[in-house]
Amino acid sequence: MNKKLKIYSGLFLLVVTFLIVTSRFNIDYAPPISRCPPDYQKLEYVLCDQLRDSVYILDTIYAGGFSFNLKQFYWGIEVAPSSIHYKALLSTVADQTYLVKVNEVSLYVPTGKDPLPNLKKLFFITEIPQVIIGIWIVLLIFKFIRKIRKGDVFVSQVSEYLERTGFLLIAYYVVVFIRCIWYAFYMANHVYLAGLHVVFRSHGNWMYIVSGLGLLIISQIIIMGKDLKEDVDLTV
Amino acid sequence: MSIIVNLDVMMAKRKISSQALAEQIGITQANLSLLKTGKVRAVRFSTLDAICKALDCQPGDILEYKNEPVG
Numbered sequence: 624m625n626k627k628l629k630i631y632s633g634l635f636l637l638v639v640t641f642l643i644v645t646s647r648f649n650i651d652y653a654p655p656i657s658r659c660p661p662d663y664q665k666l667e668y669v670l671c672d673q674l675r676d677s678v679y680i681l682d683t684i685y686a687g688g689f690s691f692n693l694k695q696f697y698w699g700i701e702v703a704p705s706s707i708h709y710k711a712l713l714s715t716v717a718d719q720t721y722l723v724k725v726n727e728v729s730l731y732v733p734t735g736k737d738p739l740p741n742l743k744k745l746f747f748i749t750e751i752p753q754v755i756i757g758i759w760i761v762l763l764i765f766k767f768i769r770k771i772r773k774g775d776v777f778v779s780q781v782s783e784y785l786e787r788t789g790f791l792l793i794a795y796y797v798v799v800f801i802r803c804i805w806y807a808f809y810m811a812n813h814v815y816l817a818g819l820h821v822v823f824r825s826h827g828n829w830m831y832i833v834s835g836l837g838l839l840i841i842s843q844i845i846i847m848g849k850d851l852k853e854d855v856d857l858t859v
Numbered sequence: 860m861s862i863i864v865n866l867d868v869m870m871a872k873r874k875i876s877s878q879a880l881a882e883q884i885g886i887t888q889a890n891l892s893l894l895k896t897g898k899v900r901a902v903r904f905s906t907l908d909a910i911c912k913a914l915d916c917q918p919g920d921i922l923e924y925k926n927e928p929v930g
Contacts, residue, residue, distance in 0.1 A: 854901065857893070858902070
């Protein structure tokens with residue numbers, strides 16, 4: 624077994640075990656959305672908040688939908704209550720009242736009104752690496768498929784493409800993770816919510832790491848296959 | 860590699876051409892050339908058997924082991 628294959632399979636085992644353990648003990652890394660009202664993501668802005676019998680009343684206005692343009696773009700702030708006993712009551716969401724746990728709520732700030740300085744700049748700086756990595760991955764997959772269609776499976780180039788794609792998938796997760804940290808720090812420094820604080824949650828999907836490591840393992844298996852094929856070809 | 864192929868020596872002794880030998884043992888001339896230059900990874904027993912039959916020799920006449928220090 625080659626050294627790289629040992630390292631990659633070890634890491635793969637570690638990550639999968641970690642994911643199984645965390646899901647077994649129900650440790651959440653992202654807020655569960657299914658229990659929230661479907662429109663909670665469209666809240667535009669928190670107008671005021673006040674404490675009534677251990678319940679936060681977050682008065683909000685309904686934004687009427689999510690759309691991607693610079694004037695109508697919303698920045699999510701994930702918040703948690705300063706005291707764990709509090710619950711949040713979201714009011715006036717599409718003229719309906721919902722009871723939602725505060726730690727499942729994201730508050731969305733409209734950037735069009737530019738309440739926060741340099742937010743757009745932060746967005747583009749952190750978005751560009753993701754876009755570059757995404758395009759790079761698509762190009763590598765395209766090259767990989769072209770090679771496979773030619774019938775060249777056990778060649779070093781295929782292994783190279785798979786290895787690079789694996790590393791890029793892991794890099795994609797890392798970039799998203801760094802972005803979330805940066806963003807949470809930025810928001811914590813610029814947003815003040817009485818009784819609430821901004822929390823850090825990574826939006827990176829663990830499947831990027833799992834599939835990245837899976838591709839790294841397959842790339843090493845391709846290398847072993849290439850060596851075997853060479854042995855067969857050079858046997859007279 | 861420490862294994863040396865002396866096939867060309869045996870072929871010269873038996874005065875047989877590459878083409879004739881390749882035809883007799885049933886491999887291509889290109890593969891025979893690779894075998895003569897020692898660029899192959901392995902030799903099948905069936906190929907070795909055919910070579911020995913064609914050249915009327917022992918495997919030891921074709922293959923030789925030389926202990927070479929590594930590096």
